[in-house]
Amino acid sequence: MATIKDVALHAGVTVTTVSRVLNNRGYISEKTRQKVYESMRALNYQPNELARALYKKQSKVVGVVVPSLLHPYFSACVHYLEKYAARQGYKIMVCNSKRERKSEIEYIEMLKSNKVVGIVLCTRTGELADILDDSLPVVTLERSISDKIPAIMCDNYQGGVLAARCLLDRGRTGIAVFPGQPKVQLPGELRVTGFLDTCRQAGVEPIVVATDESQFAARDYRGTIRAALCAYPEIDGVFATSDVMAAQVIQECAKVGRSIPQDVSLVGFDDVDIASLTTPPLTTIHQPLEQMCEYAVDGILRKLRGETVPVKTILPVSRVDRESV
Structure with missing residues (x-):
């Protein structure tokens, strides 16, 4: 060499x-x-790019910290972040924290040491603002950790409203919602709030079937879904707060002899690739993930140039109608 x-x-x-x-x-x-x-x-x-970065005290690399590379949502995040970083002449360095705060902290320190130009955080654990400072541009995706760190997110509340209206407009009254229970408060919880508010305004009290963080980690909600379908035979509409969860609702409905959409109307959230691959294809709330990732990369580079970046950017969602409703 x-x-x-x-x-x-x-x-x-x-x-x-x-x-x-x-x-x-x-x-x-x-x-x-x-x-x-x-x-x-x-x-x-x-x-030697690393040596040059250390010499110049800066690289052409954007750090990305995600809680899981196996989850379709975060895989899509990495794909789009790489796409828009490359368009600006940058590469990305991906760190998979596996939802562990200790790993997140270690990766952030490692990225700092490698002189990345900035970090995009897609985290789900405790607060990280105490280990971040103004010396390094940071942007968060679907997470707000500080009133000084820009956050890019979708309009989760409106997404919940759209999901509720979709089910209510079809005359569904035995409506269930499957929210997650993350360890920390996340913007995604607002999709449940919007859903519950809209249903209650229409005189319908939804059945709330909580899932937990361990199920998110395993991407397996089937036991909880099956138990709910058996415990509440009146369920005729479901809002699953992720498409991964919605796909498993389809599986469990088939196992207990409930047809979608004839017996149960189903709405998901995210509109990742899996939504169009299920049988039937999934009606879901489209989160503008590609645009969010573009904004995140742009936010890093704007901060690098000393420009002002909004502390909170909320992008609109939309409903994608397929065949599960």
Whole structure:
């Protein structure tokens, strides 16, 4: 593997000159610059990006911390964050905390040490504001941790309203909602609030069937769903607060002989890929995740330039009608 010394020797210049070309520092004639580039190509020289980042005290990398890479929602987050970072000439470094606060803290410190330009946090554990400071741009997705750190989220409350209206407009009265119970308060809880408020305004009291954080981690809600369907035979409408959960509602309804949408109308939330792959395809609340990720990357780069970024950005949701209602 070629080194910077090999490039200098091949080009007939000093190592300092090659370094200046690589870091775009100081005056270098165009003729010399081209000689260095030609030598780099001839020797297939690959600059040490980490070393350059440490030298320049900054990289071209955005750090991303997610609680799970197996969950479809966070897999989609990583996909879109990489897409929009690449458009701006940046790469991403992904850290999977597995929902552990200790891991989140360790990864944040590691990202700082690697001189990332900023961090996008998609976390679900305790507060992290105490380990973050103004020296590094940070943006959160679907989480608000400080009145100084920009948060990008969807209109969760309106999503709950849209889900409720969808079921109520079809005459459903035995309505159940499956909310999660995360360890900390998250904006996603507002989708349940919006749903309950709308149902109650219509004179319908929903059946609330709580799920817990361990079920989110395992992505397995089937036992709770089956128990609810058996305990409440009057259920004729369900709002599942994620598409992963909604897909399992379809499975469990089939097992207990309940047909969707004839016996039970079902609405999910997120509109990740799984929503169009179930049988029947899932009516769901579309969260503008791609746009949220674009805003997150843009927020990091704007903060890097010293620009003002809104502390809270809430993007609208919409209902996607398929065949489960």
